[in-house]
Amino acid sequence: MQPDPKPGRPAHDIAMWGAPGSGKTTLLAALDIALMRRDDDWRIVGSDPASSEFLIERTNALSSGKVFPEASQGLEHYHWTLYGPGERHRRRWWRKAGRPEPFEVGIGMIDAPGGLFSAGPRRLDYGPDVLDDLRERMLNDLVKSRGIVFLFDPIREFERGDAFDHLHPPLKRLTERMRDLGRLTGGRLPHHVAVCVTKFDDPRVLETAEKMHLLAPEPDDPYGFPRVSDDDAQDLFRQLCDLSANGNADMVLNALGRYFHPDRVRFFVTSSIGFYVHPQTRAFDWHDYQNLLPEDDDLRIRGPIHPINVVEPMLWLGRRLAADKETPR
Amino acid sequence: MTRDAVPEPDEDLLGKALARAVAGLTATGRLVVVEVAADGMTTFEIHRDEHGTALGRQWVLPWITLTAEHGWGEDARQALLRAAGLPTPGSEVVVVSSSPESATALQALEWLREARTAQVFSTTAPITGLVRDVLVGDPLCRSYDLVVMRPAGAGGRLELAGKLLFPVGSRAGTRTELTVRCAPGGEHGTALAVVTRQGREPRLLSVHSARVDPGPYVVTAELVRPGRVRFAGLPGLTADRRTWDDLLADVPDRLPPRTGPAHLICAVEVCGPDVKVEERLGRARQMIAFLSGEPAEAPRVSLVSYGAHSFDRSVRDRPVEVVAWQASAEAALKGLDTLEERGAVTQGYPYHPHAAQVEDMLATVAARLSRSKSPPSRHVLLTIGDRRPHPMRADRSGVLPCPQRHDWQSLLAHLEQLPGFAFGAICDQPEDGRAHRIWRHLGAQALAHLDALDLQGLAAGLGLAAPAAVHVPFPLLDETE
Numbered sequence: 001m002q003p004d005p006k007p008g009r010p011a012h013d014i015a016m017w018g019a020p021g022s023g024k025t026t027l028l029a030a031l032d033i034a035l036m037r038r039d040d041d042w043r044i045v046g047s048d049p050a051s052s053e054f055l056i057e058r059t060n061a062l063s064s065g066k067v068f069p070e071a072s073q074g075l076e077h078y079h080w081t082l083y084g085p086g087e088r089h090r091r092r093w094w095r096k097a098g099r100p101e102p103f104e105v106g107i108g109m110i111d112a113p114g115g116l117f118s119a120g121p122r123r124l125d126y127g128p129d130v131l132d133d134l135r136e137r138m139l140n141d142l143v144k145s146r147g148i149v150f151l152f153d154p155i156r157e158f159e160r161g162d163a164f165d166h167l168h169p170p171l172k173r174l175t176e177r178m179r180d181l182g183r184l185t186g187g188r189l190p191h192h193v194a195v196c197v198t199k200f201d202d203p204r205v206l207e208t209a210e211k212m213h214l215l216a217p218e219p220d221d222p223y224g225f226p227r228v229s230d231d232d233a234q235d236l237f238r239q240l241c242d243l244s245a246n247g248n249a250d251m252v253l254n255a256l257g258r259y260f261h262p263d264r265v266r267f268f269v270t271s272s273i274g275f276y277v278h279p280q281t282r283a284f285d286w287h288d289y290q291n292l293l294p295e296d297d298d299l300r301i302r303g304p305i306h307p308i309n310v311v312e313p314m315l316w317l318g319r320r321l322a323a324d325k326e327t328p329r
Numbered sequence: 330m331t332r333d334a335v336p337e338p339d340e341d342l343l344g345k346a347l348a349r350a351v352a353g354l355t356a357t358g359r360l361v362v363v364e365v366a367a368d369g370m371t372t373f374e375i376h377r378d379e380h381g382t383a384l385g386r387q388w389v390l391p392w393i394t395l396t397a398e399h400g401w402g403e404d405a406r407q408a409l410l411r412a413a414g415l416p417t418p419g420s421e422v423v424v425v426s427s428s429p430e431s432a433t434a435l436q437a438l439e440w441l442r443e444a445r446t447a448q449v450f451s452t453t454a455p456i457t458g459l460v461r462d463v464l465v466g467d468p469l470c471r472s473y474d475l476v477v478m479r480p481a482g483a484g485g486r487l488e489l490a491g492k493l494l495f496p497v498g499s500r501a502g503t504r505t506e507l508t509v510r511c512a513p514g515g516e517h518g519t520a521l522a523v524v525t526r527q528g529r530e531p532r533l534l535s536v537h538s539a540r541v542d543p544g545p546y547v548v549t550a551e552l553v554r555p556g557r558v559r560f561a562g563l564p565g566l567t568a569d570r571r572t573w574d575d576l577l578a579d580v581p582d583r584l585p586p587r588t589g590p591a592h593l594i595c596a597v598e599v600c601g602p603d604v605k606v607e608e609r610l611g612r613a614r615q616m617i618a619f620l621s622g623e624p625a626e627a628p629r630v631s632l633v634s635y636g637a638h639s640f641d642r643s644v645r646d647r648p649v650e651v652v653a654w655q656a657s658a659e660a661a662l663k664g665l666d667t668l669e670e671r672g673a674v675t676q677g678y679p680y681h682p683h684a685a686q687v688e689d690m691l692a693t694v695a696a697r698l699s700r701s702k703s704p705p706s707r708h709v710l711l712t713i714g715d716r717r718p719h720p721m722r723a724d725r726s727g728v729l730p731c732p733q734r735h736d737w738q739s740l741l742a743h744l745e746q747l748p749g750f751a752f753g754a755i756c757d758q759p760e761d762g763r764a765h766r767i768w769r770h771l772g773a774q775a776l777a778h779l780d781a782l783d784l785q786g787l788a789a790g791l792g793l794a795a796p797a798a799v800h801v802p803f804p805l806l807d808e809t810e
Contacts, residue, residue, distance in 0.1 A: 203725045279642055287722035288730045293640050294682050302640055302729075 013321050014082075014314070015141045016109035018151030019166035023198045023272060024109055027151065028080070029058035030272035030307040031314065038311065040085055047079035047106065054078055062273070062305055077137050080107045082314055105318050108145065110138040135173075142174045143181070146324065147192045147317035152252065154240040155199050161245030163252050171259055185261070192264045192320040194313035195256060197237050200228070200271035201291055201308070208243075209236050209269070223277050224284045225308060233267035264320070268313045274306030336451050340459065343425060343450040347463045350421055351375060351383050359420035363413045363447075364456050365437045367428035368392060372413050373460050374420075380525040380534050381471040382556035383464050387457065388412070392433050406440045415444050422447035425456050465554040469499045473534065473558060475550065476522040477509060478580070479806040487581060491524060491531065492806060494550045494558065503552045510545045511563075514538075515800030520569055520576060521548070522803065523558050534558070536569040536576070548804070579802040591628040591707040591793055592655060593620065596690050598714025599668060600636035600675040605757065607669065609713045612755050612782060614665050616711065619784045620793055621658035628709070628793060630661035631697075634668055635690040638719060640729055641679030649686055649693045655701070684728045687718035687767060688737035695743055707749035709791045710771070713779070715757035717765035741770050753791045755779055 016024045028044075032055060035042045046052025054076070084103035142148065150167075157163050178184050199205055206226070209215050214236055215226040228236055234253075241249035256265055275284055276291040293302045350360050354377050362373040369391035377383055390412040399405040415422065424447045428434045441447065452459075474491030494505050511519045518540030524531035534556065541563055548562035560566055595613045599606050613632070621627050632652040639646045652664035694710060719731035731737075744750055754772030757779045758764040768776070775790030777783065788794035 203723050203727065207725065287734060288732075290723050290727070290729055292727075293679070293729065294727070303642075 013105045013145055014107045014147040014149060014317055015138075015145040016107065016149050016151070017142070017167075017170075018149075019153065019156060019163055021156055022151040022153040022163075024151055025058055026062070026272040027149075027196065027198070027270070027310055028055065028107075028109070029062045030305065030310045032059040033063050033305060034307040034311045042082070042084045042311070042315075044080050044082050044107070047081055050076070051078040051080055055080060062301070076110070077134070077141075078109045081105070082107055082318065084315075084318065103318055103322065105147070105314075105321060107149075107314075108141040110134065110141065138170065139173055139177055142170065142191075143177055145191065146321050147194070149194050149196060149313055149317070150256070151196045151198055152237065152240075153198050154205055154243070155202055157240070157244045157249050158204065159245060161248060163244075164248040164255070167252055167255060171255060175259055188258075189260050190264075191260060192317055192324075193256060193260050193266070194317050195233075195237065195265060195267045196270045196309075196313055197233060197240065197267065198270050198272065200269050201273060201275050201289070203290065204243075205236075205240065205269075206289075208239055212236065212239055223275070223282065223306060225275055225306070226284065227308070228269040230266060230268055230312070233269045236269055237267055266313075266316055268309050268316075270310050270313070271308040272305070272310060273301055274308050276303050277306065279303075336449065338429075338451040338453045340452055340454070343452055343456070344459055344463065346448060346450065347423065347460065348466065350423060351463055351467050353421075354383060356381070359414075360423070361414050361420050362423045362425065362456070362460060363441060364425045364427055364452075365434045365441070366455065367431035367434055369394075370409065370412065370437055371455070371457070373456075374414055375460075375464070377470070378556070379527070379532055380556060381469065383467045384556075385460055385464055387460075392437075401436075409437055409440055410444050413441060413444075415441070424449045425452055426450070427452045427455060465501050467500075467555050469495055469497055469552070469555055471525040471527075472496045473499075473552070474524050474526070474531070475507070476520070476524055476531070476576075476803050477806040478801055478803045487801070489577075489580065489803070490806065491526075494523065495552050499552055501552055501554045505550045506547060507550070508545060508547050509804030509806060510543075511541050511804055512543050512801035514540065514802055515579060517569060517571065517579070517802065518565075519563065519804055520571070520802050521550075521560050521563065521566065522573075522576060523550075524573075531573070533573040533576075536571060537566045538569040539563040539565040539567070541565065546804075576802055579800060581801060591709055592631065593617070593628045593793065594631040594633060594694055594708060594710045595661070596633045596635065596694065596710060596712045596714075597668065598636070598685050598687075598712075598716060599634045599671075600673055600680060600685055600716070603672045606673040608779060609755070609757075610665055610669050612713055612779060613711075614662060615782070615784055616788065617658050617661050617665070620788060627658060629655040630658050631655055632661045632664045632668075633690055633693060634674070635686040635693075635714075636673075636675035637680035637682070637685050637716070638729070638732055639675070639679050640681060640732075644679045646732055647674055649689045651693060651697065654697060681719070681729060683716060684719045685714060685716035686731075687712070687714070687716065687771075688721075688731050688735035688740060689733060691718075691737055691740035691744065692733070692735045695740055698744075698747065707751065707792065708747065709751045709753060709774075709793060710744065711753045711755070711791070712771045713755040715764060715768075715779075718767055737767060741767070745770075745773075751775075751791050753777075753787060755782060755787070 018024050032044050035044060046055055082105045152163055175189060178189055183190060209228050212235065214228045214232045216229060217224050218227045238253060241253055273291050275289040277283065278285060291302050291305065293300045347362065354360055354375065356377055358376065360375040362375065364371045369389055371387055371389045373385050373387045375383055375385040390409065395405055395408060399408045422445045424438065424441050426434060426438050426449065429451055442449065472493060473495040475494050477490050477492045478487045479490045480487065492507060495503055518538045520536050520538045522536045523534040525534055535558055537560055546562055548560055551559045553559050595617065597609050597613050617630055631654045633649060634652060635649045636647055652668065653661045698708060717728065718737040719728055720726060721734055721736040722730050752771050752773040753775040754768055755777045756764050756768045756772065775787050777787045785794060
């Protein structure tokens with residue numbers, strides 16, 4: 001387990017949150033790849049050797065080895081920094097328009113299997129001290145963060161239906177902690193939340209979106225991938241909640257809307273691996289778009305990955321955090 | 330005492346009169362014919378049995394016996410009338426004098442005339458032969474049917490039916506020829522049962538059985554005399570003592586699938602573990618070898634192998650292989666040798682681990698059949714494997730779509746509507762719902778498990794061999810009839 005970041009590092013402003021196996025690790029690896037495919041200057045860098053190594057390993061697995069990153073099995077605490085070109089400030093009367101300040105935001109992630117916030121150490125072979133420490137670290141991450149990336153895996157929810165179980169306990173404790181610190185605003189948590197509905201590439205998700213007439217091609221997308229606009233993402237989330245295995249997914253939506261300021265919550269429909277693109281046509285094919293191939297009891301990525309909407313949540317959070325910084329409360 | 334005159338002898342007139350009298354017999358009526366001769370009196374009592382056949386009994390009363398017991402007075406007269414059966418009311422009486430010169434005979438004739446109104450004829454010879462000829466020449470008053478079985482609707486159901494042999498009015502000597510098919514008849518073989526009908530209920534007239542090889546037969550039925558039908562065309566026919574109920578007890582409710590010229594297409598899945606592939610090829614070998622030893626006409630055999638699709642562009646997708654097409658069993662077995670030497674052709678990445686080219690196999694079979702210029706009347710697709718097909722397009726199953734975009738559902742539907750097409754399958758997986766639903770279609774007529782294969786049952790279910798357990802006691806009416 002890594003120690004807390006050393007003093008002087010960027011404040012870790014974004015926390016990754018989601019049920020185990022919801023795709024946090026994959027999303028970060030896909031983010032690294034997606035950023036490198038962009039023409040601008042965005043990049044993600046590890047804040048310590050272990051975090052760098054973790055990211056390199058997962059990114060290589062996705063881009064080269066095509067082995068799907070394994071779900072978290074250990075207890076790890078990682079930190080990265082997302083660097084970007086920043087945005088040019090609007091000219092104010094008291095200063096001239098100048099060069100944009102580089103954008104810099106920290107990303108923290110607790111990599112732990114499920115049951116961390118359960119009443120007992122369910123299915124975890126760690127002592128209570130270790131779990132208490134990890135819970136404390138995760139809460140600290142969330143307290144220090146001003147942005148949260150919350151991952152909702154509709155396929156896991158369809159099969160297991162445990163998203164609410166992994167959201168509700170930490171949400172309660174975070175609210176309690178923030179209230180003690182006097183940082184609730186209007187009785188709600190002050191964080192900006194990017195809710196990522198993952199696995200858009202799965203036929204069950206794509207077909208649901210298609211049936212709801214939420215799909216529209218992205219004009220600039222070279223492959224013609226279908227997309228769900230961020231404005232429609234919440235509708236898809238709501239529809240997918242109806243397919244939850246235990247029917248509790250609607251409480252995820254309600255909890256997010258009640259504990260956070262609704263205007264600070266935005267939904268994104270994402271895919272870390274994207275759709276399969278045939279090497280000859282190099283275009284999306286409705287008949288053959290799955291990019292996952294079963295292999296024994298696991299999955300293998302079939303072709304090159306084309307992450308969908310993995311950068312956008314980070315950039316949105318980054319902009320919102322930067323805007324908050326400029327606007328004293 | 331004045332005696333009425335006896336008519337001049339006229340055998341022809343007597344024969345016609347007897348024939349008319351027999352023909353006029355009702356189901357409950359009696360005809361009494363009494364011949365009075367010099368040495369005694371012969372009585373014929375004729376009636377119709379349950380089949381409408383005129384039957385006669387006769388008995389003789391010698392004068393010497395009569396006079397010894399009763400003298401020649403009133404006692405003798407009473408005894409004579411009893412012997413002639415004249416007390417029986419409602420019976421028609423015909424009296425024939427064959428010895429008009431005998432005083433005893435004339436006396437007896439007088440007593441008979443006094444007792445009952447009767448037609449009296451004269452003849453110069455005994456009438457036993459004449460009565461027999463009349464009975465033999467009596468036309469049928471009920472039709473005779475041969476009991477057969479014939480298909481009733483779909484699914485091979487059978488029903489009992491009657492095939493008309495001799496209509497009402499037929500006379501002895503009439504012959505009828507018909508073509509029937511004999512299925513395995515069990516212990517008693519095939520029964521040629523003749524029935525008449527009283528209303529809707531059949532009445533069993535006669536049964537003859539023969540244990541014959543299954544197949545078509547031309548049978549000739551001859552009406553020897555009323556009540557007696559003789560058959561030719563089935564070797565080894567013997568009288569059968571079984572009752573109608575006995576016969577009915579052996580009647581199956583379903584027709585065994587038709588055997589005969591057929592085209593067996595063995596489609597073997599050659600992906601997955603080597604042991605499994607070896608086992609599947611072994612099953613195909615068993616089936617082909619079994620059929621080549623069947624008495625029915627050996628089917629033409631095709632051998633098709635299929636594996637899994639490759640989903641890595643660097644690895645070529647192996648197409649479905651037609652190892653043999655409408656070949657002899659020997660050629661197909663040689664093809665199996667090749668496949669066994671090769672073993673599993675697609676195993677592990679990049680080949681799909683859960684699905685196989687079932688849809689490509691169906692497309693290949695359909696295309697080959699469409700090109701056949703003189704196809705056999707029946708095709709049987711025997712698929713041996715366990716994997717699911719690839720869907721035509723991406724769907725919620727998560728199985729990647731067929732690279733050729735074949736649609737297994739429409740291909741199955743196409744094959745299903747081909748006349749005489751049958752599906753059989755040997756599936757690795759137990760029938761507990763785990764196998765993909767396509768296997769229900771692939772095994773529509775016969776579905777067997779790889780580990781518990783009943784070759785006879787599978788072949789019989791597909792119409793490639795006669796079933797061991799189903800016996801058909803009656804001839805099957807040929808479809809061309």
